[in-house]
Amino acid sequence: xxxLMTGNxxxxxxxxxxxxxxxxxxxxxxxxxxxxxxxxxxxxYAEWSPNEKVALEVGLGASIAGGRALVAMKHVGVNVAADPxxxxxxxxxxxxxxxxxxxxxxxxxxxxxQDNRHLARAAKxxxxxxxDSQEAKDFTKYAFALSEEYxxxxxxxxxxxxxxxxxxxxxxxxxERTLAPYVKNSHKYVMIPAYARPRHTAVEARLTxxxxxxxxxxxxxxxxxxxxxxxxxxxxxxxxxKEVRPEVSVLKLGLSYPLPRQKITEFARSVTRLYVAExxxxxxxxxxxxxxxxxxxxxxxxxxxxxxxxxxxxxxAAPLGHSPASLEHSPTPPTPPAAALEAPARPPVLCxxxxxxxxxxxxRKMRLVVAGDIGCYTLGCLEPLDSVDTTICMGASIGxxxxxxxxxxxxxxxxxVAVIGDSTFIHSGVTGLIxxxxxxxxxxxxxxxxxxxGMTGHQDNPVTxxxxxxxxxxxxxxxxxxxxxxxxxxxxxxxxxxxxxEQTIRAELAAEEPSVIITRRKCALIDRExxxxxxxxxxxxxxxxxxxxxxxxxxxxxxxxxxxxxxQCTGCGLCARVCAAxxxxxxxxx
Amino acid sequence: MTVNNILIVGVGGQGTILASRVLAAVIVxxxxxxxxxxxxxxxxxxxxxxxxVRWGERVFSPLVPLGAAGxxxxxxxxxxxxxxxxxxxxxxxxxxxxxxxxxxxxxxAAVYPEDALARLSAAGAAVTLCDGYALALRAGxxxxxxxxxxxxxxxxxxxxLSAWESALRRTAPEKYLAVNxxxxxxxxx
Numbered sequence: 001x002x003x004l005m006t007g008n009x010x011x012x013x014x015x016x017x018x019x020x021x022x023x024x025x026x027x028x029x030x031x032x033x034x035x036x037x038x039x040x041x042x043x044x045y046a047e048w049s050p051n052e053k054v055a056l057e058v059g060l061g062a063s064i065a066g067g068r069a070l071v072a073m074k075h076v077g078v079n080v081a082a083d084p085x086x087x088x089x090x091x092x093x094x095x096x097x098x099x100x101x102x103x104x105x106x107x108x109x110x111x112x113x114q115d116n117r118h119l120a121r122a123a124k125x126x127x128x129x130x131x132d133s134q135e136a137k138d139f140t141k142y143a144f145a146l147s148e149e150y151x152x153x154x155x156x157x158x159x160x161x162x163x164x165x166x167x168x169x170x171x172x173x174x175x176e177r178t179l180a181p182y183v184k185n186s187h188k189y190v191m192i193p194a195y196a197r198p199r200h201t202a203v204e205a206r207l208t209x210x211x212x213x214x215x216x217x218x219x220x221x222x223x224x225x226x227x228x229x230x231x232x233x234x235x236x237x238x239x240x241x242k243e244v245r246p247e248v249s250v251l252k253l254g255l256s257y258p259l260p261r262q263k264i265t266e267f268a269r270s271v272t273r274l275y276v277a278e279x280x281x282x283x284x285x286x287x288x289x290x291x292x293x294x295x296x297x298x299x300x301x302x303x304x305x306x307x308x309x310x311x312x313x314x315x316x317a318a319p320l321g322h323s324p325a326s327l328e329h330s331p332t333p334p335t336p337p338a339a340a341l342e343a344p345a346r347p348p349v350l351c352x353x354x355x356x357x358x359x360x361x362x363x364r365k366m367r368l369v370v371a372g373d374i375g376c377y378t379l380g381c382l383e384p385l386d387s388v389d390t391t392i393c394m395g396a397s398i399g400x401x402x403x404x405x406x407x408x409x410x411x412x413x414x415x416x417v418a419v420i421g422d423s424t425f426i427h428s429g430v431t432g433l434i435x436x437x438x439x440x441x442x443x444x445x446x447x448x449x450x451x452x453x454g455m456t457g458h459q460d461n462p463v464t465x466x467x468x469x470x471x472x473x474x475x476x477x478x479x480x481x482x483x484x485x486x487x488x489x490x491x492x493x494x495x496x497x498x499x500x501x502e503q504t505i506r507a508e509l510a511a512e513e514p515s516v517i518i519t520r521r522k523c524a525l526i527d528r529e530x531x532x533x534x535x536x537x538x539x540x541x542x543x544x545x546x547x548x549x550x551x552x553x554x555x556x557x558x559x560x561x562x563x564x565x566x567x568q569c570t571g572c573g574l575c576a577r578v579c580a581a582x583x584x585x586x587x588x589x590x
Numbered sequence: 591m592t593v594n595n596i597l598i599v600g601v602g603g604q605g606t607i608l609a610s611r612v613l614a615a616v617i618v619x620x621x622x623x624x625x626x627x628x629x630x631x632x633x634x635x636x637x638x639x640x641x642x643v644r645w646g647e648r649v650f651s652p653l654v655p656l657g658a659a660g661x662x663x664x665x666x667x668x669x670x671x672x673x674x675x676x677x678x679x680x681x682x683x684x685x686x687x688x689x690x691x692x693x694x695x696x697x698x699a700a701v702y703p704e705d706a707l708a709r710l711s712a713a714g715a716a717v718t719l720c721d722g723y724a725l726a727l728r729a730g731x732x733x734x735x736x737x738x739x740x741x742x743x744x745x746x747x748x749x750x751l752s753a754w755e756s757a758l759r760r761t762a763p764e765k766y767l768a769v770n771x772x773x774x775x776x777x778x779x
Contacts (some may be wrong), residue, residue, distance in 0.1 A: 161627060310752065
C-alpha cells in the first residue's frame with residue numbers, strides 16, 4: 001500500500017532506497033526533516049554538521065571514498081556551502097553526491113527568497129525539481145544514478161510546499177551497494193591549477209551531454225491538451241497549473257537545468273501562445289528568450305513570493321501583454337473578503353517561559369544597539385521587546401557589531417552588543433569573534449545558550465554534545481572556546497537574574513577589550529521539569545504600571561482594565577521578577 | 591472531478607498538525623488520493639498556523655483554493671475569522687471556544703474581535719461552537735483538545751467511527767491512547 005509522506009520524508013526514503021551511506025546537514029526550515037528521517041534508517045550514517053560547508057565537505061568525502069551521500073540544507077545554507085560546491089562541480093564524484101536545496105518562496109521561515117537554480121547554474125551542476133512526494137523519492141534515487149553516470153554533484157531543488165506537503169508514495173526496497181576498493185585519483189581530486197584546468201573542460205563537456213540527456217529524459221514530459229496555450233512549468237507550479245487549467249498543453253520540466261533546447265523549441269512551435277509558469281525568478285524564461293522564443297512569463301506571473309493556484313489562474317486569464325513596460329508588474333494575490341481583513345495579525349512570539357524574553361527585556365530597558373542573528377531570538381525584534389537593530393544571516397551579528405564600532409567609534413561601542421544563539425555561534429560566529437580579538441575590537445558579545453537549536457525544532461548541536469542519534473560524546477565548552485580564541489573576559493549568567501544580567505552587561509560594555517557574556521538557561525520547550533502551575537495577579541496589589549506587559553509574554557493580557565495571566569503560563573516567574581508591586585505570585589499564595 | 595477540502599487552523603503549539611495527521615490517515619485508509627500542506631518553522635512559535643487537507647480521486651494542488659473548504663476546523667476564534675474566506679458558502683465552521691490574544695492585541699495595537707462568532711454567522715457560515723478545553727479536561731488531559739475537535743470534525747465527514755479509532759491507534763503514542771479515544775468520543779457526541 002502507498003504511504004502518505006512529506007516531500008522531506010520521501011527524500012530520506014529515496015536516499016535509503018538508493019543505498020546511501022552518509023547523510024549530512026545543518027538544520028534549517030524547510031529542509032530539517034530530511035536528515036531527521038534519514039537518521040532513522042540504521043544503514044545510513046547521519047549527522048548534524050556544525051554548518052552547511054562542513055556538511056557538504058563530509059558528503060564529498062563520502063563520495064570520494066566511494067559511497068553515496070545526501071547533503072541537505074535550506075536555500076541560504078547553499079551560500080555557506082558554495083565554496084566546496086563550486087569546486088566539487090570540477091572534481092565530480094566517485095559515489096553519487098546529491099545536494100538538496102530547500103528553497104523558501106514566500107519566506108515562511110527565512111531571511112530571503114533566493115532561487116537556488118541560479119546557484120546550480122553558476123556551479124554548472126544539473127538540477128532536478130520534484131513536484132510532489134512520489135517525485136521527491138523517485139528523483140532522489142534518479143539523482144544518484146545521474147550523479148555517477150555524469151560524474152557530477154546533482155542539486156535536488158525543492159520548495160517549502162513540496163518539502164512540507166504530504167502525498168502518497170509507493171515504497172521500494174533498498175539497493176545494497178558494495179564499496180569498490182579505494183583508488184587514489186589526485187588528478188581528479190587535487191584541484192591545483194594544472195589539474196583543475198582539464199576538469200573545467202570536462203565540466204563544459206558534461207553540461208553539453210546533460211543538455212542532450214534533457215531532450216530525451218522522461219523527467220521532461222509533454223502533456224498535450226488544448227494547443228492554443230502551451231505552458232512550460234515544473235515543481236509546485238505544475239500542480240497549480242493542473243488544478244486551475246487542466247485543459248492546456250504542458251511541458252513539465254523535472255530536469256530543470258540544463259534545459260532541452262530542441263524539445264522546448266518544438267513545443268513552442270506546436271502551440272499558439274507560449275507561457276512559462278515558474279515560481280520566483282525567470283530562470284527558464286530568460287533562457288527561452290535568449291533562444292529567441294516568443295514567450296510570456298514574468299509580465300503576468302509574480303517574481304516575488306509563493307505562487308498560488310489563484311495567482312496562476314488570474315495570470316493566465318489576463319490578456320496577453322508583451323510590452324516591456326509591464327515587466328515589473330506583478331498581479332497581487334487574491335484579496336480576501338473584508339471580514340478577514342479586520343482580523344488582527346498573529347505574528348510568532350517567544351514561547352511562555354522563554355529565556356530570551358528576559359534578555360531582550362533588559363536590552364530594551366538599557367536602550368542598547370543590538371546586532372542580532374538567526375534563531376528564535378530573532379523574534380526579539382518584534383513589539384513590545386523591539387530591541388534588535390540588525391538580522392542578516394547566520395553568524396553575522398559579530399562582524400556587524402565590529403563594523404559598527406570601527407565606523408562610529410568607541411563611544412558608540414559602549415552602547416552596542418552582539419547577540420547570537422549557541423548553535424549559530426558554532427555555525428559561523430566563532431570566526432567573527434576571532435576577528436574581534438585579532439583586530440582589537442572591544443565588542444560585547446552575548447551568547448544565548450539555551451542548550452538546543454530551537455527554531456528548527458530542537459536539534460542537538462556541538463554545545464549540547466549530543467549527536468543526531470542522541471549519543472553523548474564531548475560538549476563544546478563555550479567558555480573554554482571563547483578563552484581559547486583570546487577572549488579573557490568570559491562570564492556566564494542566568495538571564496532570569498535580571499539585576500546581575502544588567503550589571504554584567506554594563507561592566508562588559510565598559511571593558512576596553514572584547515568580552516563574552518554567556519546567558520545560560522534551557523529552552524522552555526525542552527525543560528519540562530521547570531514547568532510550574534500558572535501564576536496569578538493579585539488584583540488589590542496590582543498598580544496597573546503595566547511593566548509586566550513590556551515582556552511580550554503571550555500569557556499576560558489586559559482584560560477590561562485588569563492584568564490577567566492565562567492557563568498557558570508555565571510559571572517561569574519572569575513577570576513576578578519585574579513586578580514592582582509584588583502583585584504576581586503562585587495561585588495558592590496570598 | 592470532486593476534491594474535498596478541509597482547513598485545520600489555529601495557533602502554533604495547539605496541536606493542529608497531529609490532528610491533521612490522524613485525519614489524513616483516515617482518508618488514506620478509505621482509498622482516496624490525498625494531499626496535506628503543513629507549515630513548520632517560525633510560524634509555529636505562537637503564530638497563525640494552517641494545515642490544508644485535500645482528497646478525491648485525483649488531487650494536484652496541496653493548497654485549498656479560496657472559498658472551497660467544506661469544513662474549517664478552528665482551534666481558536668480569531669483564527670476562525672482569519673480563515674473564513676477559505677470556507678465554501680454555507681460550509682461548516684467548527685470553532686473551539688478559546689480566545690488567545692495575539693501580540694498586537696496584548697500590546698494594545700489592535701483589538702480582539704469580540705464579535706468573531708457573530709461575524710462568522712453573518713457571513714453565512716454554519717457555526718458550531720465547542721468547549722474543547724472543558725471536554726479535554728473531562729477526558730483526563732487538558733492537552734487532548736485536538737482530539738476533542740477531531741471528534742467534532744468526524745461528525746461532518748463520511749468515514750466510519752472504526753476508521754477514526756484505528757487511525758488514532760496508529761498515529762498517536764500508545765500511552766495517550768485511552769485519553770485520546772475518550773476525548774475524541776466526547777467531541778463526537
